[in-house]
Amino acid sequence: MADEQLGNLWREARELSFGTSGQVERLESPPSPLRFLRDFVAANKPCIISRTATLHWPAFARSLWSDDAYLRRVLSGHSVSVHLTPHGRADSLVPLPPAPDGGARGLCFASACVRSMEFPEALSLIYDTGLPSSPVVAYAQQQNDCFRAEYSALAMDVEPHIPWATEALGCLPEAVNLWIGNGRSETSFHKDHYENLYVVVTGEKHFLLLPPTEAHRLYVRSYPAAQYVTTPSSSSSEEMGELKLEVMEPETLVPWCSVDPYPPSPEDVAKQRSRFPLYFEGAKPFECTVKAGEILYLPSMWFHHVSQTPDCNGRTIAINYWYDMVFDIKYAYFNFLVSISSHTSESAGMLCNSSGDVSNISEDSEPESKNHIVNA
Amino acid sequence: MADEQLGNLWREARELSFGTSGQVERLESPPSPLRFLRDFVAANKPCIISRTATLHWPAFARSLWSDDAYLRRVLSGHSVSVHLTPHGRADSLVPLPPAPDGGARGLCFASACVRSMEFPEALSLIYDTGLPSSPVVAYAQQQNDCFRAEYSALAMDVEPHIPWATEALGCLPEAVNLWIGNGRSETSFHKDHYENLYVVVTGEKHFLLLPPTEAHRLYVRSYPAAQYVTTPSSSSSEEMGELKLEVMEPETLVPWCSVDPYPPSPEDVAKQRSRFPLYFEGAKPFECTVKAGEILYLPSMWFHHVSQTPDCNGRTIAINYWYDMVFDIKYAYFNFLVSISSHTSESAGMLCNSSGDVSNISEDSEPESKNHIVNA
Numbered sequence: 001m002a003d004e005q006l007g008n009l010w011r012e013a014r015e016l017s018f019g020t021s022g023q024v025e026r027l028e029s030p031p032s033p034l035r036f037l038r039d040f041v042a043a044n045k046p047c048i049i050s051r052t053a054t055l056h057w058p059a060f061a062r063s064l065w066s067d068d069a070y071l072r073r074v075l076s077g078h079s080v081s082v083h084l085t086p087h088g089r090a091d092s093l094v095p096l097p098p099a100p101d102g103g104a105r106g107l108c109f110a111s112a113c114v115r116s117m118e119f120p121e122a123l124s125l126i127y128d129t130g131l132p133s134s135p136v137v138a139y140a141q142q143q144n145d146c147f148r149a150e151y152s153a154l155a156m157d158v159e160p161h162i163p164w165a166t167e168a169l170g171c172l173p174e175a176v177n178l179w180i181g182n183g184r185s186e187t188s189f190h191k192d193h194y195e196n197l198y199v200v201v202t203g204e205k206h207f208l209l210l211p212p213t214e215a216h217r218l219y220v221r222s223y224p225a226a227q228y229v230t231t232p233s234s235s236s237s238e239e240m241g242e243l244k245l246e247v248m249e250p251e252t253l254v255p256w257c258s259v260d261p262y263p264p265s266p267e268d269v270a271k272q273r274s275r276f277p278l279y280f281e282g283a284k285p286f287e288c289t290v291k292a293g294e295i296l297y298l299p300s301m302w303f304h305h306v307s308q309t310p311d312c313n314g315r316t317i318a319i320n321y322w323y324d325m326v327f328d329i330k331y332a333y334f335n336f337l338v339s340i341s342s343h344t345s346e347s348a349g350m351l352c353n354s355s356g357d358v359s360n361i362s363e364d365s366e367p368e369s370k371n372h373i374v375n376a
Numbered sequence: 377m378a379d380e381q382l383g384n385l386w387r388e389a390r391e392l393s394f395g396t397s398g399q400v401e402r403l404e405s406p407p408s409p410l411r412f413l414r415d416f417v418a419a420n421k422p423c424i425i426s427r428t429a430t431l432h433w434p435a436f437a438r439s440l441w442s443d444d445a446y447l448r449r450v451l452s453g454h455s456v457s458v459h460l461t462p463h464g465r466a467d468s469l470v471p472l473p474p475a476p477d478g479g480a481r482g483l484c485f486a487s488a489c490v491r492s493m494e495f496p497e498a499l500s501l502i503y504d505t506g507l508p509s510s511p512v513v514a515y516a517q518q519q520n521d522c523f524r525a526e527y528s529a530l531a532m533d534v535e536p537h538i539p540w541a542t543e544a545l546g547c548l549p550e551a552v553n554l555w556i557g558n559g560r561s562e563t564s565f566h567k568d569h570y571e572n573l574y575v576v577v578t579g580e581k582h583f584l585l586l587p588p589t590e591a592h593r594l595y596v597r598s599y600p601a602a603q604y605v606t607t608p609s610s611s612s613s614e615e616m617g618e619l620k621l622e623v624m625e626p627e628t629l630v631p632w633c634s635v636d637p638y639p640p641s642p643e644d645v646a647k648q649r650s651r652f653p654l655y656f657e658g659a660k661p662f663e664c665t666v667k668a669g670e671i672l673y674l675p676s677m678w679f680h681h682v683s684q685t686p687d688c689n690g691r692t693i694a695i696n697y698w699y700d701m702v703f704d705i706k707y708a709y710f711n712f713l714v715s716i717s718s719h720t721s722e723s724a725g726m727l728c729n730s731s732g733d734v735s736n737i738s739e740d741s742e743p744e745s746k747n748h749i750v751n752a
Contacts, residue, residue, distance in 0.1 A: 002716060005712055005715040005716060006712075008711070008712065008715065009708055009709070009711070009712040012708040012711060012712075013705055013708035013709075016703045016704065016707060016708060017702075017703065017704040017705055017708065018705075033410060034409060034410060034413065034543065034544065034546070035546070037410065037413050037414055037418065038413055038417075038418075038544070038545070038546055038702075041414075041418065042413065042414075042417065042418035042702070042704070043702060043704040043705060044704070044705045045704070045705075167410065168410065168414070169414070170410070170411070170414055211705070212705075213705060213708060213709070213712075326393075326414075326418070326419060327392045327393065328392065328393040328418070328419040328420070328421070329389055329393055329394075329419060329420045329421075329587070329588075329589060329706060330705060330706060330709070331392065332385055332388040332389035332392060332393065332589060333385070333389075333589070333705075333706070333709035333710075333712075333713070334709075335384070335385070335388060336381055336382075336384065336385040336388075336589075336709075336713065337709070337712065339381040339384065340378060340381060340716060
């Protein structure tokens with residue numbers, strides 16, 4: 001319906017503000033609060049700050065978090081949340097469990113099986129499940145302020161907040177989350193209602209970023225929610241059995257991005273390309289790798305896909321600081337944008353979702369509720 | 377076409393950010409640069425700062441600009457630009473000159489006749505033309521940095537820039553303009569591509585403000601450009617004769633807001649109401665009066681209508697600082713917004729413009745050109 005206007009918006013936002021190189025701007029040193037606020041937050045524009053910003057953190061200065069013995073000792077006896085999936089992709093779209101009659105079925109939005117276990121066990125599991133042969137992938141994470149709740153023993157190793165961001169944004173972080181995974185964990189495209197300061201501590205994180213202006217290119221549709229559960233026979237923490245996908249009852253629909261930027265097989269590539277032309281035929285997403293010590297400013301409402309490369313020990317650790325976003329004119333414009341249909345996006349959306357329920361992307365206009373599903 | 381979506385945008389931007397009271401937020405003291413940037417510039421939200429911000433300016437501390445003798449003495453021999461119109465409305469829509477056959481014609485966009493004269497003469501003319509019986513209204517103004525160009529003799533009486541705004545915005549003002557008028561001068565709805573710090577020095581200014589999200593409510597349409605010229609017999613500066621409206625040749629079209637918020641006659645009120653329901657039936661514009669010493673932060677892209685009440689001497693003086701705006705995601709969203717048609721706005725637009733040329737609001741996507749017609 002509004003494809004020409006949408007195309008102009010995508011092009012203009014990149015040409016005027018975000019840049020046309022597909023690269024994320026890099027800062028050699030931490031910006032002043034005013035510069036950060038003016039050039040990045042107000043403009044809703046990402047940037048990467050070099051490791052000079054975190055050199056003084058004990059986690060880096062004394063390489064504490066590269067040392068497993070240190071982590072095991074300090075976190076001994078502490079329970080942490082671990083997300084278990086069969087393939088490393090939590091909060092992602094996977095085929096629904098086979099129907100009783102064996103017929104083909106559509107996709108669902110699958111959440112991980114969340115288990116609480118003592119940290120040393122979790123770390124071993126992360127290592128063990130990094131092998132391609134493992135039928136399970138473990139990812140220590142929980143986006144509920146888990147760093148301050150579960151990893152408080154590590155509090156002195158990092159800064160409790162990012163000082164120049166705190167000053168710019170005028171508040172302390174609402175949540176601080178820790179992420180410990182192997183190379184198999186991957187996060188599908190989604191957005192968060194937070195200003196995100198994302199610090200990689202060991203290993204590397206690879207981001208694909210798409211600005212909120214380009215929301216239609218990700219074909220957000222509603223999918224039935226499902227969750228991985230461990231089968232009873234493998235519920236002991238020592239033996240990680242197979243994971244089974246259970247569709248939520250009663251049916252719950254989750255709006256999620258349909259695009260998989262890295263389809264696993266050539267057949268999937270062809271399917272994705274024909275179903276989601278706005279993504280695959282349009283401008284490339286912004287792409288960046290965040291290395292140990294670097295900070296990515298990931299602006300609120302930007303869609304992001306995240307994968308990771310482990311350090312020489314086989315793990316990637318990151319910590320991110322979520323600051324409350326301001327629900328201002330940009331947010332209102334975004335909601336207006338996604339309320340406008342794209343002809344291409346609409347028809348392709350119908351194709352991709354065989355769950356029987358197709359709904360266009362929609363935002364809750366009540367920011368207080370923050371009823372979003374997040375994962376990064 | 378997108379009326380429901382537009383209505384949601386208008387409501388949401390007010391509910392989330394601008395406020396629903398129709399009042400402009402007032403600050404008791406100048407904000408810190410960070411607060412100004414975070415709460416107002418980034419949010420594209422107006423505010424009024426109390427006179428504590430300007431108490432120290434010599435123009436106020438020593439009441440210099442309330443003293444005509446002082447102004448006449450300091451500016452003696454200085455030429456200034458004066459805008460002449462028959463009714464005080466420059467850059468506004470007026471009926472086209474009668475056709476040769478006497479038939480009714482549509483509206484045109486009329487610019488003032490601009491004359492350069494020595495300041496004491498200009499000031500007398502402003503007083504003389506403040507009377508309702510005067511066939512001409514004089515308004516000393518020129519939006520080309522006229523304060524620094526024509527009124528440099530007054531430079532020491534005010535601050536060369538607004539320090540907390542300069543620090544927040546990271547640049548000095550691009551232009552500083554002075555405005556000296558009587559109570560008859562009025563400025564029609566329009567927007568500027570600048571961040572505007574507007575200081576009233578004597579008298580009062582009354583603003584109607586409409587956020588950029590509500591652009592459709594002003595029915596921006598293209599009108600043929602015209603200009604007032606003095607008839608040859610009255611070209612001497614001593615005798616201000618009648619002003620004649622001349623349509624520009626070759627025809628030049630100017631996109632302008634069609635709505636007159638204060639129609640002069642009951643007949644005009646009825647016409648305006650039926651032609652522009654989105655304006656007259658919707659939420660009221662934000663309304664504020666800026667008094668001597670107060671500063672209005674008028675964010676870029678906000679539509680504003682300005683009228684004034686003179687001081688006891690019969691004149692209103694204001695000075696405004698134009699800072700470059702950032703052409704970021706908000707600007708791209710705005711252009712997208714105005715590229716989406718509203719059914720109501722479209723059909724009514726056809727009615728109001730009898731010039732034969734109807735075009736929807738459109739923005740130049742090349743900010744460098746800044747080819748806008750401005751007046752405030």
